[in-house]
Amino acid sequence: MDESSYKVKTIEWQGDEVVMIDQRVLPLHEEYVHHRTWQEVGDSIKTMVIRGAPAIGVAAAMGMALAAIQSPADSYEALRRDLDQAATGLFETRPTAYNLGWALEEQKKIYAQPAYPDHIRARLKERSREILDEDVAMCVAMGEHAAPLFPRGARILTHCNAGALATAGYGTALGVIRSVFKRDPSIHVFVDETRPFLQGARLTAWELKQEGIPCSLITDNMAGFFFRKGDIDAVVVGSDRIAANGDVANKIGTYTVSVLAKVHRVPFYVAAPTSTVDLDVPDGDAIPIEERDPEEVTHFGGSRCAPEGIGVCNPAFDVTPHENVTAIITEAGVHRQPYGESLAAAKRGS
Numbered sequence: 001m002d003e004s005s006y007k008v009k010t011i012e013w014q015g016d017e018v019v020m021i022d023q024r025v026l027p028l029h030e031e032y033v034h035h036r037t038w039q040e041v042g043d044s045i046k047t048m049v050i051r052g053a054p055a056i057g058v059a060a061a062m063g064m065a066l067a068a069i070q071s072p073a074d075s076y077e078a079l080r081r082d083l084d085q086a087a088t089g090l091f092e093t094r095p096t097a098y099n100l101g102w103a104l105e106e107q108k109k110i111y112a113q114p115a116y117p118d119h120i121r122a123r124l125k126e127r128s129r130e131i132l133d134e135d136v137a138m139c140v141a142m143g144e145h146a147a148p149l150f151p152r153g154a155r156i157l158t159h160c161n162a163g164a165l166a167t168a169g170y171g172t173a174l175g176v177i178r179s180v181f182k183r184d185p186s187i188h189v190f191v192d193e194t195r196p197f198l199q200g201a202r203l204t205a206w207e208l209k210q211e212g213i214p215c216s217l218i219t220d221n222m223a224g225f226f227f228r229k230g231d232i233d234a235v236v237v238g239s240d241r242i243a244a245n246g247d248v249a250n251k252i253g254t255y256t257v258s259v260l261a262k263v264h265r266v267p268f269y270v271a272a273p274t275s276t277v278d279l280d281v282p283d284g285d286a287i288p289i290e291e292r293d294p295e296e297v298t299h300f301g302g303s304r305c306a307p308e309g310i311g312v313c314n315p316a317f318d319v320t321p322h323e324n325v326t327a328i329i330t331e332a333g334v335h336r337q338p339y340g341e342s343l344a345a346a347k348r349g350s
Contacts, residue, residue, distance in 0.1 A: 009021065009169075010050070010055055010058075010164060010165050010166075010167065010168060010169060011050060011055060011058055011059055011062065011132070011168065012132075013062070013125070013128075013129065014034070016036070016066075016069055017034045017035060017036055018034075018035040018041055018059070018062045018063070018066060019032050019033070019034050019035070020032065020033050020035070020044060020049055020050045020059070021033075021050075021165070022049050023048065023049060023050060023051060023165055023202075023203060024047070024048055024049060026165075026202055026203055026206055027202055027203070027205070027206035033049050035063075035066065036066065036070070037066055037067075037070050038063040038064065038066045038067035038070070038086040038089065038090060039089065041059055041060075041062065041063035041066060041090070042063060042089050042090050042092075042093045044059070045059055045060070045063075045090070045093040045094055045100075046093045046094065048197065051161075051166065051199070052161065052162065052165065052166020052167060052238070053097040053098065053099040053100070053166070053238070053239070053240040053241070053272070053276055054099050054135050054139075054166065054167040054168060054172065054273060054275070054276070055165070055166050055167050055168060056093075056094055056097045056099060056100045057097070057099030057100055057102060057103035057131065057135070057275065058103065058128070058131055058132050058135060058167075058168045060090050060091075060099075060100045060103040060104050060107075061103040061104075061106065061107055061124075061127065061128035061131045061132075062125075062128040062132075063086065063090050064083065064086055064087065064090070064103075064104065064107040064124055064128070065107075065121070065124040065125040065127075065128045067082060067083055067085075067086030068082075068083060068111075068117075068120055068121040068124050068125075069121055069125070071083070071117075073117055074117060075117070076114045076115060076116070076117060076120075079111070079117045079120060080111055083107075083108075083111055083120075087104050087107070087108060090104060091104055094290060095288045095290050096240050096241060096249055096287065096288055096289060096290045096316065096317050097240045097241065098240065098241040098242075098275070098276050098277075098278045099240075099273075099275050099276055102275045103131055103275075106127060106131065107124055107127060107128070110123050110124055110127060111124070131168075132168040133168075135167055135168035135169070135273065136167070136168050136169040136170055137331070138273040138274075138275075138330075138331035139167055139168075139169065139170040139171055139172055139175040139273070139331075140170055140175065140179075141331040142172060142175055142176060142271050142272075142273070142329050142330060142331055143170070143175040143176050143178055143179030143180075144179055145329055145330075145331075145333050145334050146176040146179065146180070146236070146269065146271060146329045146334065147176070147179040147180050147182075147183055149234070149267070149269065149327070149334065150180045150184075150187070150233070150234055151233060151234075152184055152186065153184065153186045153187065153188075154180065154184070154187050154188075154233045154234055155187070155188045155189075155190065155231055155232055155233045155234075156177060156180070156187060156188070156189050156190065156232075156233065156234050156235070156236060157189075157190040157192065157223065157226070157232045157234075157235045157236075157257065158173050158174065158177065158189060158190070158191060158192070158200070158204060158235070158236055158237060159192040159194060159200065159220075159235075159237050159250070159251060159253055159254050159257050160192070160194045160199045160200055160204070160237065160238065160250065160251035160253075160254070161174070161194070161199040161200060161203035161204045161207070162174055162175075162204075162237060162238025162271065163175070163203065163204055163207040164207060165203050165207060166203075166238060171207075171238075172238040172239075172271040172272055172273070173236045173237050173238045173270075173271045174204065174207060174208075175271065176236050176269070176271045176329065177189055177208075177213065177236065178211070178213070181211075181213050187213070187214065188214045188215065188216070189208055189213060189214065189215040189216070190215070190216055190218055190223075190226060190231075190232060191204045191205050191208065191215050191216065191217045191218065192218060192219075192220050192223060192253065192257070193217060193218065193219050193220055194220065194251060194253060195219075195220055195253070196296040196297045196314065197296060199251065200217070201217055205217050220253050220256075223256075223257055223260055224260050227260045227261070227263075227264045227266065228264070230264075232261075232264075232266055233266065234266060234267050234268075234269065235257055235258070235261045235266060235267070235268045235269065236269045236270075236271055237250050237251075237254055237257070237268075237269075237270055237271070238250060238270070238271055238272055239270050239271075239272040239276050240276070240317060241276060241278050241281070241287050242270070242272060242276050242277045242278065242328065242343065243278060243281045243282060243283050243284050243286065243287060243322075244277075244278070244279045244280075244281060244282050244283070244339075244340055244343065244344070245282060245283045245284075245322055245339055245340050246322030246325055246328060246337065246338075246339025246340070246343060247283050247284030247285075247287070247319055247320065247321055247322050248270050248272075248284070248319065248320045248322070248325060248328070249284060249287045249289070249317045249318070249319050249320075250270070250317060250318070250320065251316070251317060251318075252315055252316060252317055252318050253318070254317075254318055254320050255318040255319065255320045255324075256318075258320040258321075258324035258325070259324065261324070262323075262324050267326040267327070268320075268324055268325055268326050269325075269326055269327050269328075269329060270320075270325055270327075270328045270329065271328075271329045271330075272328070272329075272330060273330055273331055274330045274331060274332060274343075274346050274347050277330070277343050277346070277347055279343070279344060279347055284319030284320075284321065285319070287317075287319060289315050289316070289317050289318070289319075290315070290316040290317060291313075291314060291315055291316070292314045292315075292316045293314065294312035294314055296314055297312050297314050298310065298312060322337065322339050325339075328342075328343065330346050332346040332349055333346070
């Protein structure tokens with residue numbers, strides 16, 4: 001199995017349309033959403049048609065290219081106004097994922113200097129394709145760096161979905177698992193369901209089943225039971241933003257898993273590209289945490305499962321302190337504490 005063996009395209013260009021698999025309806029249905037405007041891309045990011053920090057970054061880059069294509073501007077100044085408006089709108093869709101802002105900055109570099117509008121349009125589309133290809137290459141590199149860390153027959157816990165669906169392809173945490181499985185088919189993966197949006201149950205389990213990787217789905221509150229039994233040898237998760245000191249923002253519930261891993265002396269690994277590392281954020285306390293729609297908690301499958309009028313807290317992410325992280329794996333290698341030095345060095349080399 002290699003990176004080309006994954007059949008489903010998370011996001012791609014088809015002509016002048018950006019096409020995404022609709023992750024809201026998986027695993028029961030495989031449907032695709034076509035986008036011709038940056039506003040449509042922004043809505044798909046906001047409503048979780050596409051999710052996962054690297055995939056959101058690719059979507060944002062493609063959204064900027066769509067903004068240039070849909071703009072009627074025939075002068076540099078007019079096109080730049082339209083692109084700035086699109087960049088602002090796309091940036092506001094998901095505040096925690098750092099890759100989104102990074103991708104927008106990459107596209108802004110292209111139109112920062114005056115040029116013919118058609119040249120800018122072509123270059124924005126080309127750069128979005130480059131970002132997609134770079135993401136796949138980074139994920140494959142992460143998997144290769146990480147694979148030797150896991151013992152033979154490892155029983156690995158993962159939380160949320162950091163697979164091909166969360167990236168341009170192959171995956172971060174699931175990319176690591178794919179690379180481990182390629183060397184050792186005897187591994188077994190425990191998949192947290194990941195309430196309330198069930199990314200683990202719907203997406204991670206689906207990806208693993210597609211590729212024949214042995215796995216067991218568990219509810220989030222079962223993890224401690226399996227840690228205590230000694231049934232988990234390692235944890236690997238993705239990240240939506242990593243602070244300069246190595247604090248990690250990831251899907252809500254990740255911090256809980258990290259505490260369990262630390263208590264039971266199980267290594268806790270984070271896999272993410274260097275584009276997820278935000279050196280401008282000193283620690284996890286400075287990472288903005290998105291609060292999502294209360295109905296994600298009060299409803300299940302479209303039906304209410306909680307009392308009318310109940311107060312709801314629904315943070316989408318939590319922060320795992322760097323002290324709980326055994327190593328951070330990027331395309332540049334395996335980074336260990338002190339993360340302030342190792343991540344900065346990796347960022348300089350990216």
